[in-house]
Amino acid sequence: MEIGLILTALLSGGFIGAVLGFIGAGGAMVSVPILLYLFDFTPVAATTAALAVVFLAAVAGLGPKFKSKDVLVKEALTIWALGLLTNIGFGLIVAKIADSVILIGFSLVLLGAAYSMLKGPIKDSPEKKIPVWALVLLSLLIGSLTGLFGIGGGFLAIPVLVLFFHTPQNKAAGTSLLIIALNCLTAFLAKFSIWQEIDWGYPVLIALAAVLIARYTSRLAAKTPTVHLKRGFAFLLLGLAGFTILTQI
Structure with missing residues (x-):
């Protein structure tokens, strides 16, 4: 492995861990572009x-x-269990989908995530239970x-929990991590057939750095204002989405 790429992997992992620790979402949205454009992954x-990296950092x-x-x-276990059908189903067939379709779809998801993070601060309200239909759809x-x-899916879970069900921000972020x-x-296990095709050297380094930083920043999150961090991260997502779309035109 090259020294420059080793340092890049460690810095990238630190950034991924900080995003997950402070925000409770967004780790995969930067992991995938990092692996695509800095390490030349398909x-x-x-x-x-990215699934392996983000799983370890989230834990x-x-x-x-x-x-x-x-x-x-x-609530987290319920959302996970209800989403098993689409999670495993798409995980098994994703290798058969054209790269351009995956990248364009990924870019659209980044745009949606950026929009959700650019919305104004959410006022505290009494907590509400999540109705069954909403749980099923979200899952x-x-x-x-x-x-x-x-x-x-943390970027989707957090605003839904906070906006529609008045879950406190810290609790929504913690639930999102689970x-x-x-x-x-689950998705990583569903893709076992392509594990051997991946060079795991750099993802392992990224994961190690992400785990260390995520654990540290998660402790600080409750005491740290994240409004400006979220806005900065949203603009980063907009840039990544635009760049990815341009590469496919």
């Missing part, structure tokens, strides 16, 4: 390797969230995103 290999960030009781375990959509694009971990592990 789209299918990038989305598969690392979960420890402090469980200690502070900021994880809705039942199937998140499962689809994970199976197709290697995205854990959803991400479960979904990423």
